[in-house]
Amino acid sequence: MDFDENRYKVLKLPNLMLVHWVMNPGLVFNELVLGQRIPKVTLTDKTSDAPLMERQYVPCPHCHTIHSSDAWPKKGMFGNWFGLLCPSCDGIIPCLWNYTSLVLLAMTFPIWGWLRRPLETRWRAFKKKQLLQNIDAEPTKAKDVSWLKMGLAYGTFMFCAMTLIKFITSELNQQDILIQAAIWLLGGLAFGGVMKFLMGRGKST
Incomplete structure (x- = not known):
């Protein structure tokens, strides 16, 4: 996707914050248990004076929609084990993986691998319902x-x-x-x- 470089700053690897997410083994809990995921590409609005959390956007590579980070507020920040579900096209927005998480997933694949498809189907249904509820939710503020x-x-x-x-x-x-x-x-x-x-x-x- 092409972005307006006059408006957006593109955040992706090898940005140091994202390198920290990928390399820090302590974040395995966030990914595998809480389901917190970081998009591979995040946009920051350079024209706004709002706090950083309130001027970040996530582009969908499938439908090319640029979503505000408020599309996944509060509880929507968790449970994203398969990635971020696009509110517009239901596509999966690619996210980073912590290297330690990948090692653990590879080691335990014989346990969960055959359940992946039914689990993803149920997850999609749950996240669609959650996204509909988020439409009426108040945007998450940095102070919250x-x-x-x-x-x-x-x-x-x-x-x-x-x-x-x-x-x-x-x-x-x-x-x-x-x-x-x-x-x-x-x-x-x-x-x-x-x-x-x-x-x-x-x-x-």
């Missing part, structure tokens, strides 16, 4: 997002993934566990703070 909860959830997951396994195998003692808990708590809060700054800021001058 709980960045504190996001940071705490990220820190908790990373603590569990990186620390508890070592504790179970007796590689860490209780003092080490407390130190790791403090580190990941601060790391999670820092992550939430950075996301709040990036997604809530207006256009750079």
